[in-house]
Amino acid sequence: MATASHSAHGPQQPMTASASGPLKGRLKPPGDKSISHRALIFGLLAKGETPIEGLLEGDDVLRTADACRALGAKVERLGDGKWKVQGAGLGSLLEPQGVLDFGNAGTGTRLMMGVVGGHAIKATFDGDASLRKRPMRRILDPLVLMGVEVLSETEGGRCPIVIRGTAEPAPIEYRSPVASAQLKSAILLAGLNSPGRTTVIEGEASRDHTEKMLAYFGATVHVEKDGAHGRKITLEGRPELKAREVIVPADPSSAAFPLVAALLVPGSDVTIEGMMMNPLRIGLLTTLQEMGANIEVTNPRIEGGEDVADLRVRHAQLKGVDVPADRAPSMIDEYPVLAVAAAFATGETRMRGLSELRVKESDRLAAVAEGLRVNGVTYAIEGDDLIVQGAGKVAGGGTVETHLDHRIAMSFLVMGLVSQKPVTIDDAAMIATSFPTFRPALERLGAIFS
Ligand code: S3P
Numbered sequence: 001m002a003t004a005s006h007s008a009h010g011p012q013q014p015m016t017a018s019a020s021g022p023l024k025g026r027l028k029p030p031g032d033k034s035i036s037h038r039a040l041i042f043g044l045l046a047k048g049e050t051p052i053e054g055l056l057e058g059d060d061v062l063r064t065a066d067a068c069r070a071l072g073a074k075v076e077r078l079g080d081g082k083w084k085v086q087g088a089g090l091g092s093l094l095e096p097q098g099v100l101d102f103g104n105a106g107t108g109t110r111l112m113m114g115v116v117g118g119h120a121i122k123a124t125f126d127g128d129a130s131l132r133k134r135p136m137r138r139i140l141d142p143l144v145l146m147g148v149e150v151l152s153e154t155e156g157g158r159c160p161i162v163i164r165g166t167a168e169p170a171p172i173e174y175r176s177p178v179a180s181a182q183l184k185s186a187i188l189l190a191g192l193n194s195p196g197r198t199t200v201i202e203g204e205a206s207r208d209h210t211e212k213m214l215a216y217f218g219a220t221v222h223v224e225k226d227g228a229h230g231r232k233i234t235l236e237g238r239p240e241l242k243a244r245e246v247i248v249p250a251d252p253s254s255a256a257f258p259l260v261a262a263l264l265v266p267g268s269d270v271t272i273e274g275m276m277m278n279p280l281r282i283g284l285l286t287t288l289q290e291m292g293a294n295i296e297v298t299n300p301r302i303e304g305g306e307d308v309a310d311l312r313v314r315h316a317q318l319k320g321v322d323v324p325a326d327r328a329p330s331m332i333d334e335y336p337v338l339a340v341a342a343a344f345a346t347g348e349t350r351m352r353g354l355s356e357l358r359v360k361e362s363d364r365l366a367a368v369a370e371g372l373r374v375n376g377v378t379y380a381i382e383g384d385d386l387i388v389q390g391a392g393k394v395a396g397g398g399t400v401e402t403h404l405d406h407r408i409a410m411s412f413l414v415m416g417l418v419s420q421k422p423v424t425i426d427d428a429a430m431i432a433t434s435f436p437t438f439r440p441a442l443e444r445l446g447a448i449f450s
Pocket of ligand 1: 182
């Protein structure tokens with residue numbers, strides 16, 4: 001458990017952001033976290049050698065690399081984001097000897113539960129105090145339908161959890177109760193070793209990296225529309241997965257921090273290079289554009305099978321908007337930093353349908369609300385909606401509790417670059433899970449941290 005001066009990862013590292021001059025320059029955000037986890041996992045499941053370029057070398061992804069090793073892959077870092085994975089191959093995974101410790105990473109945990117679920121091996125899943133609070137029943141329920149045994153779980157379906165997978169996962173059709181790419185991916189990854197077809201139906205389309213990578217590695221996947229916003233994904237079991245090179249584009253969820261910082265700091269002009277523009281990931285961009293942001297999308301291209309572009313971002317005065325609930329899956333990780341942008345906008349911003357924010361690395365709805373409050377921002381929570389009253393400026397001066405949540409940490413540091421008084425966060429350690437170069441990268445643009 002975290003104490004006053006220690007996080008789960010050692011002594012807390014407080015950090016302060018102060019009003020900064022114009023932010024200027026170019027920045028390439030680190031590799032996408034979702035694709036990085038999946039690149040390693042597909043490398044594990046494929047036969048042959050999977051070269052990876054641009055892998056996010058953040059703690060979350062390194063935990064997945066360790067889990068891949070424990071399951072029989074040879075995973076090697078060649079340097080500078082270049083890695084290679086020698087796969088164990090679908091159906092040939094080893095039973096891990098120790099606990100699979102995923103640290104802070106929900107994605108690694110949930111996807112690997114699916115992988116283990118499709119093999120006749122036993123594994124124990126655990127992580128830090130944040131991960132131990134996160135709901136895993138949503139993953140275990142469909143896996144049990146496929147034949148997975150839950151040998152032990154902590155109250156409420158929390159980690160540590162021990163499961164025994166099956167070499168013959170039953171083919172299922174599963175209607176997902178939440179728009180969750182992690183849930184969808186766990187089922188599809190377990191379904192890989194099923195002798196039949198596995199179908200997942202989601203009411204709102206969530207990020208589609210798993211489906212895309214399944215097809216890229218040689219599996220047969222059908223994707224159809226289901227209702228106004230949903231999708232039905234069907235996977236043919238037991239494909240031969242062949243190793244292929246993966247190029248990881250820059251993470252839009254990490255790009256969000258320098259992007260919002262450049263919009264808010266007067267006089268800024270920042271170019272974000274190579275950002276992934278997958279339509280299921282860029283809800284924040286749409287929202288910021290509706291708020292009046294000055295973002296020029298240049299040099300659109302395809303890299304590693306994903307749309308990418310460079311974004312030139314200049315300061316603009318934003319105005320409040322109403323963000324519809326059906327946009328949430330495409331910007332689910334961006335609400336904390338959007339709330340910061342909304343605080344500096346003029347007028348009210350209503351963000352609808354945020355129930356999933358309560359079960360992220362922290363209860364993000366509560367953590368954002370508290371961060372706004374201690375910095376003098378007026379807000380309200382109505383049901384699952386967050387309403388921020390933008391006053392065009394923020395007093396600042398608060399110390400924000402980050403609750404082992406990297407995105408809470410980075411969001412409120414962005415606030416401190418523009419607020420009247422500096423903003424302090426209690427612990428910057430978790431930033432290393434997704435954006436290890438956050439501090440130097442933003443300092444190079446002109447951000448002042450201490
Ligand atoms: C992710 C899916 C999302 C997102 C997370 C990464 C993924 O979670 O919040 O950061 O890589 O599949 P949910 O599936 O719980 O919505």
